[in-house]
Amino acid sequence: MSTDTEENTGRDRELRQRPATRWETVQPWATLAARLALAGVVGYAGYTKVIVPALSVQSVQAYQLFGDDVSRFIGYTLPLFEIALALLLVLGLATRLTGIVGALLMGVFIAGIASAWARGLNIDCGCFGTGGPVAEGETAYGLDIARDLGFMALGLFVAVWPRSPFSVDRVLGLYPGRDQRR
């Protein structure tokens, strides 16, 4: 967590006095970009699933990891959770936590895809919209995992450097900008 207390005022004063390093200038904007990119991906993924819950359920079932009722529940709520996460990222509310949760979610997806791969299932990852079984040789597990690793990196970036402009956190003074530090 940020250590924005009097203990650091000496260092902060020093920070304020010397000109910002390039990283200090760039980082908040990079975080903003990462926030919005991850929000776009997760929000789109949620949207494409939420409009057709039956297919979302089918995508979950295709992994053959859960019983029917659990698959159904996940199929309905996961897209909503993704949309909520996207909303939080756009708002910049609890940025660090949101980044961590986003990265964890990607970790779960990667684990799911890897397990489908390992078990020799022929399925679409169901990441966006419709999933389910596909013909042999039409799977794209490696690509899906690589893509999710990229999204995971976005989440981790946001978690490690949560300071960013246009965020509710900043308005509340949680991860203040450089100029606003006491």
Added chain:
Amino acid sequence: MSKASRKANRERLRQERIKEQKRAKRNKLLAVIGAAVAVVALVVGGGYLVMRLQEGSSSGFEGATAPQTLQQDGSVVMAADGARAPVVEVYADYQCPACRNFEQTNSDTLKQLAADGRAIVHLRPVSIFAAQPDPISSNSLRGGAAARAAADHGRFVEYNDVLFENQPAEGSEGFSVEDLTAWGEEVGITDPAFAERVAAEDAVVEKFVTDYYPELAAKAQADIPDRVQTMRLAELMEWGSDNGVDATFLDDTYVGELLDATAAVNAKYSEGDNAFAGTPSVYVNGVLMGNEAYTVNGLVQAVEDAEAGEPDTLPVAGDDSMAPAESPSSSPSKENPDE
């Protein structure tokens, strides 16, 4: 006050101020996290309710189903007597998970629409998985053939439900002859002819999957490796018949009929926006529905927006008592009417 004690005092105050700041900071963080959790709970909880409402109630059809009439191609029309309503064609494969989802969502909707005379429901089993590896192929074919046998006994609609309820997981053996027979009794088929037919069709499936198709695929791979990739099963089988891979064991079998029905839908909806590209495919008066078919409201809306139509098949002869009052004989050319 000594200088030392003043200094200690100042230090104590400073420590307290730091502690105070840390506490405020922590409270702020907790509040923000609380707000974030609240947002998630609101979106997920509220969204879940809205989704269920939008989907409409998917359960609860309990009345008598509309009369079901076996058609010459092996499909079944479920419609109220004399119904003038849009035709809803449902093409499905019993091994296809998406079909199962469609069925779970909208089986009752279809029954309701048919019973109310608001739709002529045309249930058309196909096998898109016939050329997939066993047991995906054998499950698909055995299920479809058994459903056709159930139609002989006027219980297709009920049997259709049971098959989807018990759909085997992708890649695992299912739809055994014993199960298929037992499910027949479950839906009220007492005639032993049903069990005999199911067993006979199983033998056909077995021959198709273990002898016929591997031979056909191997020969085609050897003789026409360039073309084989793009050929549909029906074309491939036709090629086989001309090149010494005998398919006559399929004649007059329900497996053969199922494959013919599959070829027929590929030919009927061969191109354009309405092209048949997989199952389930739901057509309202020949217009392919998109994902809205998977919600109750989406399906009902599509039916309500459509004009009355007529099935493009004829009831089997000698089945007059169950045939729809309208003569469907005038409509063999009713393809893609709304394009």
